Amino acid sequence: xxxxxxxHKAFGENRVLRxxxxxxxxxxxxxxxxxxxxxxxxxxxxxxxxIRQDSGTITLDGxxxxxxxxxxxxxxxxxxxxxxxxxxxxxxxxxxxxxxxxGSLKRPRAEAREIAVEKLRRVGLKPDVADKFPAELSGGxxxxxxxxxxxxxxxxxxxxxxxxxxxxxxxSGVINELIREIVVEMGATAxxxxxxxxxxxAIADNVAMLHDGVxxxxxxxxxxxxxxxxxxxxxxxxxxxxxxxxxx
Amino acid sequence: xxxxLHLLAALxxxxxxxxxxxxxxxxxxxxxxSHLARPPFYWRExxxxxxxxxxxxxxxxxMTALFTGGALALQIYAGGARFNAETVVPSIVAIGLTRELxxxxxxxxxxxxxxxxxxxxxxxxxxxxQIDALTTLSTNPMKYLTLPRLLAATLAVPMLVxxxxxxxxxxxxxxxxxxxxxxxxxxxKTTIDFLxxxxxxSGLIKGAVFGFIVALMGCxxxxxxxxxxxxxxxxxxxxxxASSVLILAANYVxxxxxFSA
Numbered sequence: 001x002x003x004x005x006x007x008h009k010a011f012g013e014n015r016v017l018r019x020x021x022x023x024x025x026x027x028x029x030x031x032x033x034x035x036x037x038x039x040x041x042x043x044x045x046x047x048x049x050x051i052r053q054d055s056g057t058i059t060l061d062g063x064x065x066x067x068x069x070x071x072x073x074x075x076x077x078x079x080x081x082x083x084x085x086x087x088x089x090x091x092x093x094x095x096x097x098x099x100x101x102x103g104s105l106k107r108p109r110a111e112a113r114e115i116a117v118e119k120l121r122r123v124g125l126k127p128d129v130a131d132k133f134p135a136e137l138s139g140g141x142x143x144x145x146x147x148x149x150x151x152x153x154x155x156x157x158x159x160x161x162x163x164x165x166x167x168x169x170x171x172s173g174v175i176n177e178l179i180r181e182i183v184v185e186m187g188a189t190a191x192x193x194x195x196x197x198x199x200x201x202a203i204a205d206n207v208a209m210l211h212d213g214v215x216x217x218x219x220x221x222x223x224x225x226x227x228x229x230x231x232x233x234x235x236x237x238x239x240x241x242x243x244x245x246x247x248x
Numbered sequence: 249x250x251x252x253l254h255l256l257a258a259l260x261x262x263x264x265x266x267x268x269x270x271x272x273x274x275x276x277x278x279x280x281x282s283h284l285a286r287p288p289f290y291w292r293e294x295x296x297x298x299x300x301x302x303x304x305x306x307x308x309x310x311m312t313a314l315f316t317g318g319a320l321a322l323q324i325y326a327g328g329a330r331f332n333a334e335t336v337v338p339s340i341v342a343i344g345l346t347r348e349l350x351x352x353x354x355x356x357x358x359x360x361x362x363x364x365x366x367x368x369x370x371x372x373x374x375x376x377x378q379i380d381a382l383t384t385l386s387t388n389p390m391k392y393l394t395l396p397r398l399l400a401a402t403l404a405v406p407m408l409v410x411x412x413x414x415x416x417x418x419x420x421x422x423x424x425x426x427x428x429x430x431x432x433x434x435x436x437k438t439t440i441d442f443l444x445x446x447x448x449x450s451g452l453i454k455g456a457v458f459g460f461i462v463a464l465m466g467c468x469x470x471x472x473x474x475x476x477x478x479x480x481x482x483x484x485x486x487x488x489x490a491s492s493v494l495i496l497a498a499n500y501v502x503x504x505x506x507f508s509a
Contacts, residue, residue: 050380074386085381087373099385102288149385 007056018213034210078155086134093130176202293396302404313412317419339442341420355458367487370470371480405459465491
């Protein structure tokens with residue numbers, strides 16, 4: 001279980017997180033929604049320790065994430081980055097098997113490649129993609145490779161940062177389905193950041209809306225449409241009028 | 249009075265900013281070097297960096313040395329002729345190249361070629377979240393990106409300087425024999441007779457320091473790159489400018505130290 005308690009983070013004068021409280025249960029899929037620049041990615045990076053929060057605590061299974069063995073902590077996570085964040089200098093299979101080629105999870109090279117090819121197959125890519133370089137792939141294929149890399153070491157927790165941004169609606173649907181299938185099949189805890197409402201309905205067990213640096217609303221995805229929360233209603237229906245100020 | 253205070257305040261801010269910058273670079277360098285004593289060491293990345301920094305810089309350093317050696321022979325001949333001292337051409341070419349021009353020009357060429365490429369590569373990795381991805385994949389970017397490049401440049405640049413010295417002396421030899429009517433055997437004998445081991449070794453030490461500077465500036469500015477194409481462009485420019493200026497400054501300090509020793 002991941003718990004954020006009164007997490008604050010500011011960049012200079014810009015107070016991005018102003019007391020975030022959130023609980024993500026083990027084996028559940030939480031989707032965080034909110035407008036651009038509301039701090040969704042910052043919250044996610046704080047959990048991973050890529051950014052240090054100014055105050056507040058973040059715990060994983062009751063243990064503060066800033067203490068203990070960092071490698072062991074990170075080994076429990078997989079992450080799909082918004083732009084894929086694939087390493088340009090490495091072929092696809094070495095990107096997917098990156099963790100299996102070095103560090104505590106190191107395997108023999110042939111075995112790591114075999115696992116990479118299997119993970120690529122799981123996300124719908126053929127084995128011939130394995131030896132290509134990321135720059136040779138389309139945006140959708142890069143997302144799939146990023147997804148394969150995120151699941152390669154069988155992590156307990158997977159983060160998805162804007163998984164469908166920049167993809168056409170059909171490819172978005174395919175990626176959403178893949179994420180849902182993989183999370184269910186692996187029994188992993190998932191946290192997704194998006195403002196694509198189709199993704200939310202396809203991926204989420206629970207939804208949390210981040211606005212003005214705090215969690216404005218949280219609950220099961222099924223309750224989202226009847227929440228009665230004016231902020232959430234405005235966001236999910238994409239209305240320009242409402243309590244959330246829209247810059248024209 | 250107020251204008252003077254404003255001027256002093258501006259000067260103070262600039263000095264504080266410069267000292268803070270030096271402090272950040274020093275901390276970055278010591279952090280990177282401290283990883284030498286803490287495994288793992290990424291040999292594959294080190295080998296790749298050696299090829300990129302050393303082997304692939306060989307043509308540009310070699311060409312620079314060849315033409316510099318030739319031009320140096322002509323200039324020294326022109327100057328020496330005023331004192332009837334044309335015979336010093338081989339020894340001055342060799343001493344000038346090994347002690348000064350070989351390491352400095354080699355270092356500057358490597359700065360232009362390597363510092364820019366390292367800063368652009370790491371800067372792009374930063375803005376496309378590849379550095380964050382490395383961290384989430386339990387790989388320390390300092391160990392994986394910075395340390396192999398620092399070590400490779402510190403080892404490769406002296407080797408480049410050594411090869412450059414030899415090619416530069418050959419440039420002087422070709423001009424000396426082909427254009428200035430020196431006898432080939434006499435030219436080589438004079439070069440060997442007057443060249444001391446320390447001339448070469450001091451140049452190689454300079455090369456190692458310049459290599460370290462080039463890789464450090466490339467990695468530091470890349471890791472601290474701003475957002476977008478403009479941020480990467482600025483990081484690349486800063487890396488080249490900073491490494492070039494630092495090479496020239498370090499060259500003076502080292503020459504002073506060697507001169508006093």
